[in-house]
Amino acid sequence: MSKKHIVIIPGDGIGEEITSAAIRVLERVTNKAGLTLTYEKQLAGGAAIDQYGVPLPDSVIRAAKQADAVLLGAVGGPKWDHVPPEIRAEKAILGLRKELGLYANLRPVRVSPALIEYSPLKAEAIYGVDILLVRELSSGIYYGQKCESEIIDGIEQASDVEVYTVPEVSRIMHLACQAAQLRKKQVLSVDKANVLATSRLWRRTVNQVASEYADIQLKHMYVDNCAMQLVLAPKQFDVIVTNNLFGDILSDEAAVLTGSIGMLPSASLGNGTGLYEPIHGSAPDIAGLGLANPVGTILSAAMLLRYSLGAPELAEQIEQAVDKVLAEGYRTADLYKSGATKVSTDEMAGLIEAQLG
Incomplete structure (x- = not known):
């Protein structure tokens, strides 16, 4: 049985909700495959400014360098707009890219058949x-x-x-x-x-x-x-x-x-640990309300499996599960239209889990 270590950086706003949803899906697909993942949560962005006075503590950099991959939610928000430029929350992402030697950003653009009408x-x-x-x-x-x-x-x-x-x-x-x-x-x-x-x-x-x-x-x-x-x-x-x-x-x-920024994942790769994150922001206005779309983060976790853990078949299982849930008409608030079934952040994650068996 293989064992890998993942650093989770929820960040700010909806970060905790969407990364928690992604972990649930990762756990389901890897447990079935005999791949054991361990997780370590770290603070970065505005949360780290509040706790430590800096957006990217040295302890986070050390943890990230020792991990097999990093999964990030989102950082920043109006709360930290007026801090000095050198410690803005967004510096956490730039700092991680530099410290981990990440020189390539991979952004897949794929439209789920069920969401073509949104394009x-x-x-x-x-x-x-x-x-x-x-x-x-x-x-x-x-x-x-x-x-x-x-x-x-x-x-x-x-x-x-x-x-x-x-x-x-x-x-x-x-x-x-x-x-x-x-x-x-x-x-x-x-x-x-x-x-x-x-x-x-x-x-x-x-x-x-x-x-x-x-x-x-x-x-x-x-x-x-x-x-x-x-x-x-x-x-x-x-x-x-x-x-x-x-x-x-x-x-x-x-x-x-694609018609929806909430659906898109990304990966930053290079000489060190890969960094995976959805392309949307921290959306502090909906934080804690169960309205966030976790699919971009869940698909980022699929990219993590493909590029950092060498498990493309598990990545494909997650991507297919997402397509099936969307084809059945389930939508988070950002994608809801009349005739669809509105679900919360946690409910969307649960539906994708269920598709994985």
Whole structure:
């Protein structure tokens, strides 16, 4: 019997409710498979500010580094909007990414057949969409040299510098190719090589790495065209790999295709422990009311099984269970429409558990 250790960081707002729901589902699917998980809860974000005066205590970093995976709920909220910038609750996520060496964000965009009506696109355009967007997470313009303000020839200006190195591009492309090998073996690299020097280096490096994967089909697309194609013909995509800035924008655009931000998971991977979290916020206005949708966190737990614990078959069982519950018409408050059956956070988790047998 295999044994793995998971650090749980509920965070703030609805974090406790959604991570507890995910643990219930994890327990059900792993117990049946003979995989033993141990759990350790840690404080980060606003909860850690209240307790320790900082959003990411050193003890949390140590625990995360020693774990097999980290499952995070959500951090932040109006309560901590006025703390000094260096200790804002959101610094917890940035700090974890840095300390764990996480350089890739994986965001799957898949529409459950039962929720196609929620998409802003027509059913025939969205049915069957299954995209994995791989975003470089630790470099690029967000981390380059910045000038907030300077006066040149009497005119105020500001600047942000984008820098990428060959090793940074190479490692994200290797990860994208390896992810594609578990899917349809297609990788689309998105850049702006007709304008940007960094994009030309990106493209050269991507081509070189792709040559090491004989089974992977590589294509290139400019970011503006990709943004258009995501709306016009999203079914053409399998794995999309791109830089930090483009990935930030395209992943949010792709998320809208599903019609519900509460359904979407994510994984941040790299040199250390993987970090898994839903893409939505902490929603403090509904915390403790049983209204939160736990599916994004439950699907993040499925990604945890797939990428950190090497159990893709268990991940698929969770994903199929979610689809079955939705097909039966059960909806949390964020997705409820007339004719559906409204359920609470705990009830949704229980229904998914039941589907797992």
